[in-house]
Amino acid sequence: MVIQKRTIRFVLFQTYSLIIIVVLSLVVVPFYIWSSDLLKKKAVESLDNLSQSMQDKLDLEIRRIDAVSLNILYSNLVKDKFLKFTGGSGDTINNNKDLADILVAANGPALPVNQINLYDLGGNMFGSGIDNRRTKVNLPNKLWYEEVLANTKGKYITIPEKDDELSLFLSSKDAYSISLVRLFFDANNTPEGIVEVKQDADKLFTNINDYMKHNYGQKVIVYTDTGDIIYPTNPKAKELISYFTLLQTNSHSAMSNIRNPITNENEIYSIAHSEYTGWNIALLVSEQQLLGPLNDFTKKIAMVSIAILLLAISLSYLAAKRITKPIARMHATMKSTNLVGITSQTHLELNSGFNELDRLQFAFNKMSERLKESMDQLLLSQLQELQAKMLALQSQMNPHFLYNTLTTISIMAEENMNEQIVIMIENLSMMLRYISADNSSLVPLETELAYTEKYLECIKIRHKQNILYTFEMADNMKNIPVPKLIIQPLVENSLKYSSKLLPPWIIKVRGYLENDHWFVEVSDNGPGFDQRALMEFTNRIQEIEQTGIIPGLQLDGMGLLNIYLRLKISYRTDLCMQTVNLPDGGAMVRVGGKIEGVR
Known part of the structure; x- marks a missing residue:
């Protein structure tokens, strides 16, 4: 019985088609799941940052209002004038005018608040701002009255209330205000009055309103822990109270999403809480x-995948058809291949299931046996040559800075910062040429400073205004030969430790001549040197001075000791290497050597 063998054309077509179908099927679904999860994660992170930023700005606005109330609260002159007003003693007209002037001054030239009201506990009110009435009110009718009396040691912030006076002043149909209320006391710490500072709610929520104008479809809700809606201030905001229970229930949820109680859609959210106001921004x-x-x-x-699939299947059929035609020619060519006069051997019968492949496999085996040894030797030689070149290049580079720079360029590319990328790559190219240049270990000080400045330019592109640096160098120092890579590592070390504190990070490079020595100082505004680290550094130097043994050097990984050792090799006893903590904070490293003392 003769078994009909399959052709390579059919098998290739079948295999290619199956691979294409499987790969395309497995790419779309995982890609969608991965992309959606990543997008959700990024969205939550963005919402977290944005909600916290809004909360911080809102706290800042409330603090400005609170500052006005505290200015009044701690002013004995205000209390004295106000008591004269409520008691009706003295020159009433002049007293009231003086009190009004003082309140205007306490509000400040920029008028950060709309209204200041002073009340005594009997209900006498003195107003300053959009409402300058001197009248008597029923304090117990005020919504904040009971809360303020109970909160004797702090402030009380009201929820937005419709304000008729503010509506008239702003020519608005519905204007809402928020009040910050405090008690003030006499010398015996007995409550004798109330300070109320009112602010237009729209002015208070300017930052949120500006955000909402440019972000349709998103919602911002400001609410208290008890469920009062602070923002939005319009009457429709009461509809959002249904969110309160959901947000409270899901506030610790890792997924950070809830179902909209109104539209029944899934929503992603972020909540920022303020300990200062007690408000939450969602x-x-x-x-x-x-x-x-x-x-x-x-x-x-x-x-597109379906179109590619159809095209790929068609191409795979044509490719399979074209592959089988030259197989016979390939077989003849490979069979005739002969290295170093090795003669052909008897054909070996194979049973792969394919006529063409049997013949091709036989010829390929013969060729492989002839070429194996020589190819192995050639590949080994090339591999060794590549490894030697790679090691030589790697030994001349600063991997730590290079990796950070490449990471920065990658991030900048994602943000389409093309101009900055060009500058960064040009600077990096110059720095790599400088590092890898195979020349003398000594370079002009001007060249070393140029390399250091390029390094700082790269760092500044990354950190922008967070880093400030200055160079102060005597003109007659430019051509002085100094050891290569002696200043930039000091600057990099300063940045490494300065960045542990809040920016800006200030780096100062200063050079000067003294007698026949050159000196360069690198100082920063960081936390300074740890005393134990300074002592360990000093002990290592003393050990080298006593034993005269200089350990093996490497550019990266030895820090200040690496610089000291290279100065030691170049200048012997005519070197300078000092590390000190500055009186006003920060650290300073001074290096130098004798101008004529380079060996």
Whole structure:
């Protein structure tokens, strides 16, 4: 019985088609899941940062209002004038005028608040701002009255209330104000009055309103822990009270999403809480809106994938057809290949299932036996040569800075910072040429400073205004030969430790001549040297001075000791290496050597 063998053409076509179908099927779904999860994660991180930023700015506005209330609260002159007003003693007209002037001054030239009201416990009120009435009110009718009396040691912030006077002043139909209220006391710490500072709610929420104008479909809710809605201030805001229970229930959820009680859609949210005001800011965005572009993109990818699939299957058929034609010629060519006069051997019968492959395999085996030894030797030689070149290049580079720079360039590329990328790459190229240049270990000080400045320019592109640096160098120092890579590592070390504190990070490089020595100082505004580290550094130097043994050097990994050793090799006893902590904070490293003392 003769078994009909399959042709390579059929097998290749079948295999290629199956691989293409499987690969395309496995790419779209995992890509969508991965992209949606990544997008959700990024969205939550963005919402977290944005909600915290809004909370900080809102706290700042409340602190400005509180500062006005505290200015009044701690002013004995205000208390004295106000008591004269409520008691009706003295020159009433002049007293009231003086009190009004003082309140205007306490509010400040920029008028950060709309209204200041002073009350005594009997209900006498003195107003300053948009309402300058001197009248008597029923204090117990004030919504904040009981809370303020109970909160004798702090402030009380009201929820937004409709303010008719403010509406008239702003020519607005519905204006809302928020009040910050405090008690003030006499010398015996007995409550004798109340300070109320009112602010237009729209002015208070300017930052949030500006954000909402440019972000349609997103919601911002400001609420208290008891469920009072602070923002939005319009009457429709009461509809958002249904969010309160959901947000409280899900505030510790890792997924950070809830179902909209009104539209029944899934929403991603972030909450920022202020200990200062007791308010919470919740940012919410529809998950459907967030993933809409991804869904559209996935549909397009699926359509393109189907088109690619059909095209690939057609091409795979044509490729399989074309592959089988030259196999016979390839067989003849490989069979005739002969190295070093090795003669052909008898054909070995194979049973792979394919006529063409049997013949091709036989010829290939014969060729492989002839070429194996010589190819192994050639590949080994090339591999060794590549490894030697790679090691030589790596030994001349600073991997730590290079990796950080490449990471920065990658991030900048994602943000389309093309101009900065060009500058960064040009600086990096110059620095790598400088590091890898195979020349003398001594370079002009001007060249070393130029390399250091390029390094700082790269760092400044990354950290922007967080880093400030200055160079102060005597003109007659430019051509002085100094050891290569002697200043930049000091600057990098200063940045490493300065960045542990809040920016800006200030680096100063100063050079000067004294007698026949050159000196360069690198100082920063960081936390300074740890005393134990300084003592260990000093002990290592003393050990080298006593024993005269210089350990093996490497550019990266030995820090200040590496610099000292290279100075020691170049200048012997005519070197300078000092590390000190500055009186006003920060650290300073001074290096130098004798101008004529380079060996």
